[in-house]
Amino acid sequence: MSRLVVVSNRIAVPDGSKVSAGGLTVGIVDALKTTGGVWYGWNGNINEIGEDDDELSMLEQDGITYASFGLNQNDYDLYYLQFSNAVLWPAFHYRLDLVNFQREAWEGYSRVNKLLAQRLLPLLKPDDVLWIHDYHLLPFAAELRELGVTNRIGFFLHIPFPTPEIFNALPPHAELLEMMCDYDLLGFQTESDRIAFLECVSLLTSLQTEGKQHRAFGNRFATEVYPIGIEPDSIKEMAEGPLPPKMVAMKRDLGDAQNIIACERLDYSKGLPERFLAYEALLENFPQHRGKIRYSQIAPTSRGDVQAYQDIRHQLETEAGRINGKYGTLGWTPLYYLNQHFDRRLLMKIFRLTDIGLVTPLRDGMNLVAKEYVAAQDPDDPGVLVLSRFAGAANELTSALIVNPYDRDEVAAALDRALTMSRTERISRYNDMMAVLRQNDIAHWRKTYLQDLQALKPRSEQENEEKKVVSFTRLA
CATH class of the missing domain: 3.40.50.2000 (Glycogen Phosphorylase B;)
Structure with missing residues (x-):
């Protein structure tokens, strides 16, 4: 079975405390224990600008590698506070009146996603399956593709996805949509969120759809609904x-x-x-x-x-x-x-x-x-x-x-x-x-998503198939 690499804005690094973990953390940890793998993300530390924040902090426990990093104050302000939480969060929750867009924040958000992709690259193996989480990391797959990563990459959005009237009001909406189509599988909480995303794409470019399989911006990708659950017995x-x-x-x-x-x-x-x-x-x-x-x-x-x-x-x-x-x-x-x-x-x-x-x-x-x-x-x-x-x-x-x-x-x-x-x-x-x-508990959510992601062909196989089609067409 392929190794799983989970990427999220924040990660729950084990610290020996007995604080009860939330259902999502339990679901992710269980998935990583099953396949072995890496959980990669920000550790919550904010470094002084100029501090060495390039080094990853690594911890091995129960077959899981926790790879975490700090952000300097400037990146935290731009990527996290000003763009993720003052642009994407209000817009995705239908509060355009609270959106405070600044070009510098968008550039900071893009820069941090690129930086995080570069830091993750040395940890990846050819057959790893990547599972990326939430609105902080919308461009993450695109940045990995730029670095030559052809692994299966899935994305799950934990918050709503807004209708085109809301989403298209964001100045970088076109760039964000094109980058999101670099994922192989996009998971949403509800059918209305999934439809809203596809409507946004169709207004921007040609969208070919067959069932839950799509093609846009030269990429093939799938969309599906995965309502996240809890652990009822644990609760x-x-x-x-x-x-x-x-x-x-x-x-x-x-x-x-x-x-x-x-x-x-x-x-x-x-x-x-x-x-x-x-x-x-x-x-x-x-x-x-x-x-x-x-x-x-x-x-x-x-x-x-x-x-x-x-x-x-x-x-x-x-x-x-x-x-x-x-x-x-x-x-x-x-x-x-x-x-x-x-x-x-x-x-x-x-x-x-x-x-x-x-x-x-x-x-x-x-x-x-x-x-x-x-x-x-x-x-x-x-x-x-x-x-x-x-x-x-x-x-x-x-x-x-x-x-x-x-x-x-x-x-x-x-x-x-x-x-x-x-x-x-x-x-x-x-x-x-x-x-x-x-x-529909947390285990069902995790298993269903990962089974669907594993069933998709990695980008490398897709590219080889397209090359064969092109070659055959030329010969014909």
Whole structure:
């Protein structure tokens, strides 16, 4: 079996700690253990400009080579902050108003992708299969092809892919699309993302399509949908068992109150301000719940050095104070806003104790929190998932209460329905969703993608076939 080389912006280098790894990390590590291979990416270190940052840090463990590197401050600013997170992230989440395009940042993004390809090249073997992850590395295959790499190279996009009206507004959209067609297999979370990508390509150049096989810019490539999953049994194990003392006290303090939980990193794509307003609409439209419920929003800061994230944090703090001031009493605080990180194992136990999981992003590639919330529930007395129609998970978890996050009254009505739903209905919806989670778990996602990638002919064989066709045509 060919060796697997995984490339991602950040990699999880083993450090001996007992912090529980996320499902994606577990899926990648399991794949690498099966085939042996390399996980290559940024280690999170930012070096001073002028420091020697060319040397890779190598660690061997369980048949996996972890090859990591640092970025200097200039490359971090341009490649990571200014282009990946101030251009691609907002655009791919349909927020063109937050896009801050600078030509220098695009050049920095391109330069870092070229540099990373050059650093990886000495580690590659002729029959390696490469699996590249996410929006930070859209040009990566093209840079490898420039260096003569003909291995199979697959790409998986973890976030949405925008429609042509959005994507084509990016000044380097043509260059990005052509570079993406240098991958052999492009994987997306949903069918709408896959179609959006192909529509963008077809507006720019001739696109020949036969099933899921395509030809554009002189390259042959495939596209497919691979909705990413979780490890349901692992989540269940974390959620079960004795509670830490603090959680025992929390459960006691809640008493008979029903608890609504929401947890995601602080990001404008998650619809947090809209969610706060929907909760306010619940208190206003359904006053019978006042004093009997509590909404806990966990939103740890991410990308705190990006202005848009600083703005949303201030907005949420203001809204939480206003709502609590308007509806709270001496004995009841309606909304708890926690701008801090919680250990993943503890979160799963919190999910199990809560009555409603509120997951209402404005746009999301998948949203694994929605799946984790369901998997963490007590099968005999499960909570209810209220889920945005704009999360990729809504295509699979159709037994959740699906809502439009822009319609605060609709979300409020769904919360009221969840708060009053019978146990029989809750169990039925839970069983439906768990059947999906078990069928499409993280192992299924990984195996399906890699089987499809392995089935494709490497670029070297494609080129040889085309040469034979050309030679035969000339002889004829």
